[in-house]
Amino acid sequence: MNIVNILEEIEKVDGEIYERLNPRRAAMKDFFNMSKKITLAAMPLAMGSLFQKAYGQTAPSSVTEVLNFALTLEYLEYHFYNHAVVAAPGLIPAGTPAVGAITTIRDHEKAHVDLLKGALGGAARPALAYTDFDFTAKGTFPDVYTNYQTFLAVAQAFEDTGVRAYKGQAGVLKGNAVLTTALQIHSVEARHAAHIRFMRSGGPNGGGAAIKPWISLGANGGANDTGIPQVDPVYAGEDLDVQTGVTITGIANGVTKAKAVESFDEPLSSAQVLTIAGLFLK
Amino acid sequence: MKNLQEQNTQEAQSVFTAQLQRRSFLQYAGAGAAGIALMAAGCKKRDRGIPEYEGVTLDFKDDFGVLNYAYALEQLEAAFYIQVASAPPSDFTAAQKAYFQDIQFHEIAHREYFKKALSTAAIGSLEVDFSSIDFTSKTSVLGAAMAFEDLGVAAYNGAGVRLKDTNYLLAAGKIVSVEARHASYIRDLVSYGSFADLTTLTALGANNAGGLDAALTPDKVLPIAGKYVKTKINVINL
Incomplete structure (x- = not known):
């Protein structure tokens, strides 16, 4: 994990990131020293707390910031799928519906990149290329482009993250015409997420992973229902069952905690999303 | 006063039954706040022979109007899935039956959430009309489910x-x-594979070139949903 590169990426969007993190360089130095001592697995959480401090209440606050934040995610998704389609022979089983599905999703992500770039014009963040990403997440998913199931697992994490990320920015876009466009992207990502989940479960014939098109409760009541502990940060807080003060569990006969959790998708803060995206940025 | 009430009853005719052109619809929607106050008066005077203001009213003047609009749609969806889940088409697989049970509970949870969030501001229960759906036919049920979800x-x-x-x-x-x-x-x-076929959703406002899903304003959604609702839904301040 190269934190400096991630910070540089964020700096392109948020020029004051270092100031936000801590005006005193000593504190940053402390963080770097600490990071050497903790394991890779623990890093997402450590990063999360760092970014939480950095953004706190002042996460992307303008429409331009939100759109650039979204553009970063769309670049990530587009390059992830595009590489699978054009440069990973044998990954997606030839002659199956998966080829069409992944191509459709790739095309939508490209459309989102173009749309956001066009909307931002000169304010758009610098373009990101495939070579800017490491989809193995520094070795967490070493066979992402050779093992179809690993590829689908990472795809699912990206799509569910995308849904949560757009949702988390709704408040900033409230009442703005841009909100409708963002919602239209958001629900397309949710369609993708459900389809990737359905693919993982084996599609109409079944026989795959025990996973639903909607995000349910995980084993032992955890928030992550994917059975893949490496993607825990993607599902943090998905087990919420109280909405604007209304407890959903038990709101009617048959509405168990699992059904309550499935009924509402939760947002992620920009800091949480940047932490996840950062794992895949070189 | 009587004249005003009659005028109000006329103006507040259901968007479902009236074939309103856009222009007249907007005129009618503009009747606005005066309409709802008169409506309340009309209800009280029912016993004096003045026609009751029928159905439910979505007043879009504030967030409660939007939440009631969502509540109406969730009532419709929940009623549909309750019927499917209680007697699924015979050729549904076990997995499909299980997932339709899930969806049923999701829609019930949404419906009850809005009812509680709205509290005393909630509209009443809608009476549905599913006479156009053959609940024994998988094709008919899936077609209706797709229409409900895409519209939602x-x-x-x-x-x-x-x-x-x-x-x-x-x-x-x-x-x-x-x-x-x-x-x-x-x-x-x-x-299989049509999960996000935006080219089939352009009538609902989708834009395939931009990778954008469906989006419709309430005045476009309600006439489509109206096919499945018996209760008159009156709309003001839209």
């Missing part, structure tokens, strides 16, 4: 911009992505 996505996407309260906007956002997940799954049952 379009409705939430198109109404979000009207919400003024951030928490309600977020709650609507939490629900719409679940509706989109339903739509994706049901579309995959109808035709």
